[in-house]
Amino acid sequence: MAKDTFFHTKATLNARGKLIDLSVPKVMGIINLTPDSFYAGSRKNAVDEALAQAEKMLAEGADFLDLGAYSSRPNADDISVQEETDRLLPVVExxxxxxxxxxxxxxxxxxxxxxxxxxxxxxxINDISGGQLDEAMFETVAKLKVPYILMHMKGNPKTMNQLAVYDDVFGEVYDYFADKYQRLKKLGATDVVLDPGFGFAKTHPQGYTLLNRLEEFHALQLPLLVGVSRKRMIYAQLDTTAEEALNGTTVLNTVAITKGASILRVHDVTPAIQAVKLLQCLRNNS
Known part of the structure; x- marks a missing residue:
């Protein structure tokens, strides 16, 4: 496991006064407040359904709940700011x-x-666009002083599949992170987390290249979030479906932890928690 690296990666997040220790990987449970997210099991359109899912995930040990009201699956329909807010705010409250x-x-x-x-x-704030789809996002993050998940993507959900073209996918994603992190720092933003954006303007081979080289992102000294849960890069390789991709998800989550991931973003909390616990046992008895 990547228990020690040459670079010192930031190991805490300050979430509005709640100090979160990332020295042991954390698990983020996904709750989609949309009718069309790619994995049907994550869709919770009513407040009571979302509350029940939140209760279940928290009971299973989720460290974070990630709430999304705008579907980012390929070719997803655009919705207004008002509709996104109307879906999201009652559940947050x-x-x-x-x-x-x-x-x-x-x-x-x-x-x-x-x-x-x-x-x-x-x-x-978990921003799939890394500030590219709203020029006010970086200033807003800096003003609010909350942790910001900076993801790599090209284009938008409707166009990203046509933009998965790179001379060097790792190098381009790394440079993207380095540039945007410097801009965030100049604005006074704190607690930035990096997400390579698996499945977002990435072919399956490109995704596996990024996962294989994940530990090299530690040169940026920032925590890493990995979100591969039930994605096409898993089930297409196994000739199955998102509904049948849990085992493959756990395999890749395990790889991500060994390469230094600090946060796993998942649809299924218990298997991810178990992977973290078993790898911690391995680490503690090495």
Missing amino acids: AIVQKFPEAVLSIDTFRSKVAETAIQAGAHI
Whole structure:
């Protein structure tokens, strides 16, 4: 396992006063507040359904809940800021009221949606576009002083599949992170997490190249989030479906942990928690 690296990666996040220790990998449970996310099992369109899923994931040991109200699957339909907010805000408010200790991440590329959710009690902004689809996002993150998940993507959900062209996929993603992190630092943003964006403007081989070289991102000294859960890069290789991709997800999550991932973003909390625990046992008895 990557228990020690030459580079010192930041090992904590300050989520509105809640200090989160990343020295042991953490698990982020996905709750999609959309009718069309690629994995049907993650869709929770009613507030009571989302609350039930939040309760289940927290009971299983999720460290974060990631709430998204805009589908980012390939070719997803665009929706307005108002519709995204209307889907998201009631769920944020309900979870904050029922589970006040829960740490909530908001999966949005829109600064207005992000700010509204943070004001309602959320803690983290998870931006698939890395600030590219809303020029106000970086300033908003810096102003709010909340952790920011900086993901790599080219284009948008409708166009990204046509933009998976690279001379050197690792080098281009690395340079993207380095450039955007410097911009965030100049604005005063704190607690940045990097997400290579598996499945976002990446072919399957490109995704496996990034996973294989994941530990090289530690040169940036920032925590890494890996989100491969039930994605096409798994089930297409196994000639199966998203519904049958849990075992493959656990395999790749295990690889990600051994390469230094700090956060696993998953649809299935218990298997990810078990992978973390077993690898910690391996690490502690090495």
